[in-house]
Amino acid sequence: MSTLTALARAQARMADVAQRVATVRHVHIGTRPMVLVPLALAGEANAPLAALVGDDPATPRLFVVSQPRNRDERFAFAAELASVIVPYVEGFAATTEQVPAERGETRARSLDAPQLVLPNRAGIAFTRLLGRSTRFRRPDGDHPVDPAVPVLGRWLSFLTERAEHPGSCLMLAATEALSLHWASGQSELEDLNLATLLAWIDPPPGVGGAAAAAVGEDPLASPPAGPVTDPGFDNDVLAPLIDAFARTTEAARSESGASAELGHAAVRRARSALERALTGQLLPTWQLVWRALELLRELPAGDHVARRWEADRDAFTGYAAYLRDGGLPQPRRDGAVAAARRLNWLERAQASFAAQRAFDDPLVMAEYRMTGEAFAGQVVAADPGRVSEGAKRRVLRPWITVATADPVLVMPGTVVTSPARRGQKAQVISVTAAVAPGPVHPVMLEAGNGASGPALVALELSGGMGRGLVAPPGSVPEPGERVCYSTLTADYLPIAEFPPPEQTPWTHGGPPAPYEPDDEDAAEDWS
Amino acid sequence: MTGVPTTAGAAARGGTVSAASLAVAAADQVIADLAAGHRAVVVDSPPGAGKSALVVRAARALAGAGEPVMLVAQTNGQVDDLVDRLASAALVRSGSAGLAGAAGAVAGPIGRLCGQDYVPSARVRRHAGVTVSTEIGDLADCVVVVGTAAKWATVRAGAWSCAWAVVDEAYQMRSDLLLRIAGQFDRALLVGDPGQLDPFATVDIDRWAGLTWDPMQSAVEVLLRHNPDVVVRRLPVSWRLPPSAVPVVAEAFYPFGGFAAGSGPGDRRLAFSSSSLWRDEPVDAALSLAVQTGWALYELPARHTVRTDSEAVQACAALAARLLQRGCVAYSEAHPGGMPAGADRIAIGTAHRDQARAIRNALGPALAAVTVDTANRLQGREFDVTIVLHPLSGRVDATAFHLEAGRLCVLASRHRHACIVVARAGIPELLDAYPSTEPVHLNVPAKFPDGWEANQAVMAHLTGHRVSAR
Amino acid sequence: MTDTEARLDQIRGAMPPRPHNARTIAALTANPGCVRRAILDAAGVDKPRLAAASGFPAPFGQSRFAIARGNAFEALVKADGCAELLRLLRDKLGLPIPEASYADLEDVAGSTSLPVRHARTRQLVTRTAGSGADAGTLFDHPLLTLEVGGRLAYLEPDLIAFRLRDRFHVVEIKSFAAIDGQADPDKVAAAAIQSAVYVLAMRELLARSGRDPDLVADEVVLVCPKDFANRPVGALLDVRKQLTVLQRQLSRLALIADLVELYPPGISLDLAMDETGVPRRAASELAAALEIFPARYSPECLASCEMCRFCRHEARATTAALGRAVREELGGVEYVDTALRLADGEAKPGGGQHDAAALLRTAARLRAESLAAAG
Structure with missing residues (x-):
């Protein structure tokens, strides 16, 4: 939380409607996203209860587990889900383009990639466990499952891993995507509720955000976005329906002839009553997720969004190829090397995502200006022809001075860059900072302190000015020009090198046993 | 865990002679361990316990055995310090007489492995026997090669290997960095201060919680979790902290193994050269109390403030300015005749960078020689007098960041003579109101000392040294 | 019976005290700075019922x-x-x-x-x-x-x-x-x-x-x-x-006597019902009594305290209701409208608000500037 976002929340509270915290869209919204709204049975680690899924807002598919503790029904549910999700995901792998790779070669990249959208972070966590509980299964052996089930597991595991990756959009949580762009008039914790968050962003006509959010919090008016269900619904509606379904199924089994026919009709009725009730819980959230996507799509995309989506497409293409080649399911936990390597990826992705957003969006850059890691202002002096003695030859090193009202935190010696001139580095030579407001201690007055006014930052420029000793026009900011400099860098960060897993050093437990999923993995209980 | 006999503290309190002999014994023990066939030796060092001297001595001992030694530190500044010490004939700081046996330069060339952007500092340049290079190949003849962990991690596999690595500040090094360099050595000596700040990651993720190789833990933690039989030693004597600080710091931050002060009760003394400047004002009262007792809490009226509370900022600056105006002189076992505690011997410590900036601004160019920095950047440094802006001052809520034991420990253990804490009133109430709802992960060892408790302990002590600002 | 016990009994009214269990004792550590919670717990008040009777039923249920x-x-x-x-x-x-x-x-x-x-x-x-x-x-x-x-x-x-x-x-x-x-x-x-x-x-x-x-x-x-x-x-x-x-x-609970002393005698949160099961006291009356004991509301309460909806409603104009971090980033200014008025320069900073006002004005300037730059 920054002061700017905090201020936006306060403004939202006062204006009774959410306020923007981004001027452009920082997430990619696919041409054909798929929405998944799962519900789980309360008290269980990962017992699916029902889900709405599909890529068309008008025609969601409903899957229901009518006896949530029945293992076979769970796998049947997973197979049904797989029948929708797997073809959707793998369909994107069919069309590829060739893009340049290392050493003048080319490689394939899928033209587009899947995008699975969940209502919230808890939905992603549920999907992760669903992936975990299905990816090790086998279509053969003692506990055979539908062949699509382990494939679904691997894809869901892949997508949920990508969801941890800053800036990746293969799997989104609607609440998080919205929060990246709007500040509501409620707290971050309350923003986890998709209904109340959207109520602030997009209240019904004539209704204020606070009032709309109050409706969004009422489980009867707005069923929870899951995967946890409303306890009231569980106790008053769901439990009797599940009991009724179990009773009629039991009764139908023991009947024959005409009464069996009646019994089957009763089972069908009980089943459709259950489906109706669960649809009633799921459909409002389904609509909210699609509404969220609509709102996001209306924002203009930031410059780097397409580039990050390319990285997503690369990751997707790579995993699809890995699966085609019979790759193993993801291990339960990362080994020592895999963990360290992943942390390195994540930290690099985090840094570049942060920098790219700031470069794409002045409102995000303002966050860094607020904390003093960036400053914007006017060039008040420039020496564009300044030349200094380099190590080997004389080099062009223009100086400029920027006057800024921002609180500057960068220290002399720091290298900063401007989003407008990314190829040019600017080293801070000196900062004469404005003195903070407030009373000055008498001792400090005696010490002769008390200067005030805007900060002046002197910068030495290098790069982006050609090879000569005269800067081409426009390559050095001129007096009067508005500029913005920050310590952020969107440069390519080198990938850290790690030993191969089989050379894991003794400090980290030594080489692990090679990973082979075993029969025990495949036979794991799901009860 | 093997360690110093529990009587160490008590014996040391008897006087500097026994403290010195304890320290020598502990260092000798570590050197003996290196020859005893252990795969790794870990040395826990409280603040100012002669850690660097030990690192240099160990490097020297190992290099003497004929094998090249790799020496690893965490920042370029730390690496340069080690290079300087290694290359200097007079290695031993006055005061750490206990390690006098370590004196003497390494026989043979010393390598300084560095990155592309590194500019050798004066303390490296002045040694002719030091080769500086970005390429390990250029340093093949060196008996000791020193570099940051991050630089060592870029050395190509197979380009370097050695029997022993000595890792300094190992508690501030992350596990994943150790993983990247561990292939280059067979055995390791890891030295560090367990009480200081833990390494951190820029992503907030609990994916690896409970794994013994969690890459976000420290190098020492990961090593010990996989090698539980590793020998752990502890340096028993702080040469930096005065007797007034040792019990406070030891109790709050080193609950499982105390340490003693290397100086005796009468050895350290501060005095003002211009007594006529004294005024009946809170700033002077705080300075007087700090001079007399080694501690002062300069307490501003209770108020919820922004992070860069300008009154607190002004108070920090005023205390430093006044200290210098009055001509503070530090008398110690090293300088019985007194040494002026000038601006370069004074530091102001904060939790946040913007606080440090505001204090620097308040000090102005005239007092620019006073070190003002965050706890992170003050790690490993030493001053005569420190002024600390308490991390919890003026806050409405405590947070895990502001409660972190390592942060307060760094801030409260940089001084040789006195520490003055600036804070808004109300910190005890803030601590009492702190909700203890931190998540707990299975198979993750509980971390001690707990920041909340450590803060309580320090505040309890400071309450007895309070000077009200108004 | 000590004075304190008598006072606590009076606060609770006719209902028998709710006994503690491990869960409620553990909950004492969730928001130890909340006076309202401390007094309700010490008096053994039936919090779920009180929350409902004051018009803000607790949002908890168990499936x-x-x-x-x-x-x-x-x-x-x-x-x-x-x-x-x-x-x-x-x-x-x-x-x-x-x-x-x-x-x-x-x-x-x-x-x-x-x-x-x-x-x-x-x-x-x-x-x-x-x-x-x-x-x-x-x-x-x-x-x-x-x-x-x-x-x-x-x-x-x-x-x-x-x-x-x-x-x-x-x-x-x-x-x-x-x-x-x-x-x-x-x-x-x-x-x-x-x-x-x-x-x-x-x-x-x-x-x-x-x-x-x-x-x-x-x-x-x-x-x-x-x-x-x-x-x-x-x-x-x-x-x-x-x-x-x-x-x-x-050990801090032992200090409840000092805490109770701070408030006037005669406050009652009596939850007794009449023969038809309707609480005898109006929700507004209970609310007025409750408000005498200050709460330390933050959104985290929504997950742990039965009184959360009541306290949230009471705190709706405060920055704390937007989250602890928001209140901190707004310089600790207590009310949303004060913070905004300081940010706009409409309000003159009061005692001790100069730093916060400067911070908020910078934030407001940067926000306005950046939104304008984006068009």
């Missing part, structure tokens, strides 16, 4: 399915004299329990009276502690006591095992799963602090009987389902930190 799952798992772990649990303690945790006997303390010779059951627990536990016997014992449904703010609370841990590494170990059975070695960290944290309550109660019991309180380990055994199945798995939880926190908060 039938979750309760059934919890009961089924505990039954499974304890079936056949805790056979499954013993297997776990031996195999998975490497704890030597050669021969375990099993003592069910749920009823004592047909009596389920709390004092009788507690006396029996105390007798058995002290005897075992003194025996040094080499046989392990599992005490099922033991009944412990702990003094909380001057009143005795009865506590019922899931199980206590003796002679695991020569100590008494509290065993906590939870039905949330540990998947690939990790469980929901918030649920583990809640289990840890509840277990710490039992450790504390056990230690006091031993101390009262002249035994060494350290016979009770500060490591508790957490038993929960493994992965997606019903098989239990065990983990040791170090609760030393939780014990410190708990002890400190319990």
